[in-house]
Amino acid sequence: MRRLIVPLFLFVLLAGCAQKNLSASVHYLTPLPKSMQQVDDVQLAYRTFGEGPPLLMIMGFAGTMDIWDAQLVRELSREHTVIIFDNRGMGSSSNGTEEITISRMAVDSAGLLRELGYPKADVFGWSMGGLIAQEMTLNYPDKVGKLVLLGASCEAKPVADIIQKLMKMDMKELLSHFFPSGWVEKYPDAYATLPRPASPPDPAIIQDQADAMIDWDGCCSRLNRLDKSTLVISGLDDDILPEKLSLEIAERVKGSWLVRYRNANHWLMYQDPIGLGQTVNNFFATEQDLFPN
Secondary structure (H helix, E strand, O other): OOOOOOOHHHHHHHHHOOOEOHHHHOHHHOOOOOEEEEEOOEEEEEEEEOOOOEEEEEOOOOOOHHHOOHHHHHHHOOOOEEEEEOOOOOOOOOOOOOOOOHHHHHHHHHHHHHHHOOOOEEEEEEOHHHHHHHHHHHHOHHHEEEEEEEOOOOOHHHHHHHHHHHOOOOHHHHHOOOOOOOHHHHOOOOOOOOEOOOOOOOHHHHHHHHHHHHHOOOOHHHHHHOOOOEEEEEEOOOOOOOHHHHHHHHHHOOOOEEEEEOOOOOOHHHOOHHHHHHHHHHHHHOOOOOOOO
């Protein structure tokens, strides 16, 4: 197992640079309190918002469920029961006894739906969550309805390369990847409005997640059997997982939608959360198979 040095600035950034949290921003949705659910060897912390068919949202690298953009969750919960949760070892979820891998987190995601009593759910994965969502859909196709992948990749090498780079960046370099050039000048409160976790992530678990992505084998060669309505979203300025990787997924998944945002990067969720939510809701509401039943 590779070991990288986890920079302290990552936790300072995640825990201290923002001023709002998810619950406060969507208080009128009257979300259920944070709940715990036993899934195999772990206790997974989760929250739900809204009503309607279930939508499971899978968080990315080093993130807890608290850092989903509140406005995005609000938009999606207009038509869905949105389920957000902490991956194993993150936030309020326990570490468990199993090694943290992309495949293991896919098992956790499917298991959470099972234990909550949902036979099937639409699934939304962001970044590392997109890797998990692909593995979940491929390995548990009966558990997944429609699939949304934001800033994802099916190739392993680009994921491993960027993780090793990110783990070595200083604060200035990391911040340069959050928003496209000129964005902070136009929106000077961009960093202040980022959501924050209730508590800083455990450095050891972030290291384990990094190792999980570095060791992931990818899934491009298996995507041709993915028979799901799929929406692939990317920012044209994404310099973490470039949009060409999203294009590759879309080319391999028959009938998929591809949406590419101009002047947007890997964190486009924080640039236009309402617009992003409306795009996803339109996808969910559209029947792609026009052959009459």
